[in-house]
Amino acid sequence: MLHATTTNELDFMFDSVAETMSRREIADLQATRLRVMLQRAYDHVPHYKAAFDRAGVLPSDLKTAADIRHFPFTLKTDLRDNYPFGMFAVPLSDMGRLHASSGTTGKPTVVGYTLDDVHRWSELMARSMAAAGIRPGDVLHNAYGYGLFTGGLGAHYGAEKLGCVVVPVSGGGTERQVTLLKDFGARALCSTPSYALNIAEVAEGMGVDIAKLPVRRGLFGAEPWSNELRRELDRRLGVKSVDIYGLSEVMGPGVACECDVATDGLHGWEDHFLFEVIDPETLEPLPMGETGELVITTLTKEAMPMVRYRTRDITRLTDEPCRCGRTHVRILRVDGRDDDMMIIRGVNVYPSQVEAVLVGLDGLAPHYQIRLFKEGALDAMAVDVEVLPDAPQDAEALTAASRDVRHHIKSIIGVSCQVDVKKPGGIPRSEGKAVRVIDER
Known part of the structure; x- marks a missing residue:
């Protein structure tokens, strides 16, 4: 309630x-619920029985919540390998709801x-x-x-x-x-x-x-x-x-x-x-x-x-x-x-770092996309961003803005990249999850 x-x-x-x-009450509750959940997974999900057996652990081995470190990890590939219902601990007839990912990069993950x-x-x-x-x-x-x-x-x-x-x-x-x-x-x-x-x-x-x-x-x-x-x-x-x-x-x-x-x-x-x-x-x-x-x-x-x-x-x-x-x-x-992390000329870069530099810069709208491409044998990055409607939009002004943004990214993140400052509306708008990175490699 x-x-x-x-x-x-x-x-x-x-x-x-x-x-x-x-904190003690939380730890005790977690240990109690973990033991029940691990036994349920071991008894009813073949993937977990096999994974626990390979790791040499049983649900009864868990004494405190910290003991979870001895149990194997679950990966998204495990869900895809057991598509569609192999990770379920109850019969399909006992389900109340099914959801799934879009599956744009392979089999969807079903939950x-x-x-x-x-x-x-x-x-x-x-x-x-x-x-x-x-x-x-x-x-x-x-x-x-x-x-x-x-x-x-x-x-x-x-x-x-x-x-x-x-x-x-x-x-x-x-x-x-x-x-x-x-x-x-x-x-x-x-x-x-x-x-x-x-x-x-x-x-x-x-x-x-x-x-x-x-x-x-x-x-x-x-x-x-x-x-x-x-x-x-x-x-x-x-x-x-x-x-x-x-x-x-x-x-x-x-x-x-x-x-x-x-x-x-x-x-x-x-x-x-x-x-x-x-x-x-x-x-x-x-x-x-x-x-x-x-x-x-x-x-x-x-x-x-x-x-x-x-x-x-x-x-x-x-x-x-x-x-x-x-x-x-x-x-x-x-x-x-960590699978979104980009390595650009030896520098680790996350899209959120780029966003933090761009949002709030004078004259820029908070809309951007990152493009990854090959420059010889190395990975390179380009950033597309657009100006605000009331900002100057002639070629000279856009070139100057591109130079300024490139300087900010280099000085704050430490990576050199191409920057293309576009006129208003130049970046696609999101109606759901934004597509921030386009991989052209």
């Missing part, structure tokens, strides 16, 4: 039992839920939305895509569980999105950050100042985004932007969420998930606070338990107290994926 409470006159809503447990899983997912999304400052009775404009993608329905069910009035608009039709935001008086907007930026731009073109509308919370996720983009969204939409995190393979959105009190790291819901950070090279667990790859184990998912799922997301964890009163670990922003 969600309980309303007020602390130090900061109004927020939380599960006072689950979200404020002591399943019992009806109890759907209920828990809805509760965790409601918990996340409450942490973000969304309240029962708020009109919530849901611009995440509906369908096999988990974002739309995950947000929808969570908002309904919280008691919101849901506008299930999905993605696309951006002018209509602006009209509905204005006419329905939504107080919360859910979308990818790149699509929220698109909505803001289209609204400006329509003569609508979204910052003057009732919308006050932006719950943005499904793609990495920088603090610079957060500030841009806050300014243009008049909202407080809050980050939400999830993966379809683990549950969907709602695995972790920022609170609107601090907006300083995503609270990972440790009563349902175990979070680790590992060195992506040695695969050894790293101490709290060190940067590495995030690994997640589900504790309560029935249909499709995940044991040490390698997310490929690069981040770090902290268990330092948060001003909101929640005690769960915080994921200190996901800055990128």
Whole structure:
């Protein structure tokens, strides 16, 4: 159950039992739930039985939550190798829901839920939305895509569980999105950050100042985004932007969420998930606070338990107290994926680093794409970005802007690259997850 409470006159809503447990209580609960989950996976998922046997471990070997380090990892390729239903721990007839990835790079990854899983997912999304400052009775404009993608329905069910009035608009039709935001008086907007930026731009073109509308919370996720983009969204939409995190393979959105009190790291819901950070090279667990790859184990998912799922997301964890009163670990922003990392002339570069340089530069719009190509035997990078409508757009001005952006990227990130500053509208707009990197190699 969600309980309303007020602390130090900061109004927020939380599960006072689950979200404020002591670290000892969290560890004990995780160990209990881990033992049950590992036995379930071993008994009902042939992949896990084989993987545990190869590693020489049994569910009974786990005494404390820290013992999870002895169990094998799960990779996305394991899901694809067991396509479509080989990772399920219950018969297909006992499922309540199936979701899947787009499968654009091969077989899709299929994820399943019992009806109890759907209920828990809805509760965790409601918990996340409450942490973000969304309240029962708020009109919530849901611009995440509906369908096999988990974002739309995950947000929808969570908002309904919280008691919101849901506008299930999905993605696309951006002018209509602006009209509905204005006419329905939504107080919360859910979308990818790149699509929220698109909505803001289209609204400006329509003569609508979204910052003057009732919308006050932006719950943005499904793609990495920088603090610079957060500030841009806050300014243009008049909202407080809050980050939400999830993966379809683990549950969907709602695995972790920022609170609107601090907006300083995503609270990972440790009563349902175990979070680790590992060195992506040695695969050894790293101490709290060190940067590495995030690994997640589900504790309560029935249909499709995940044991040490390698997310490929690069981040770090902290268990330092948060001003909101929640005690769960915080994921200190996901800055990128280790498989998204680009090595340009020996320099490691993440798209989010490029975004952090570009967003907020005078005269530039926060729309960009990165192109990778070969320059002889070496990988090279080009950045396409566009100017604001009121910025000079003659050839000389665009050339000067390109030179300036190239200098900023070199001085801040340390990599040389080509830069093409385009006129307004030169970068494709997103209606879902943004395509930030185009590989032409």
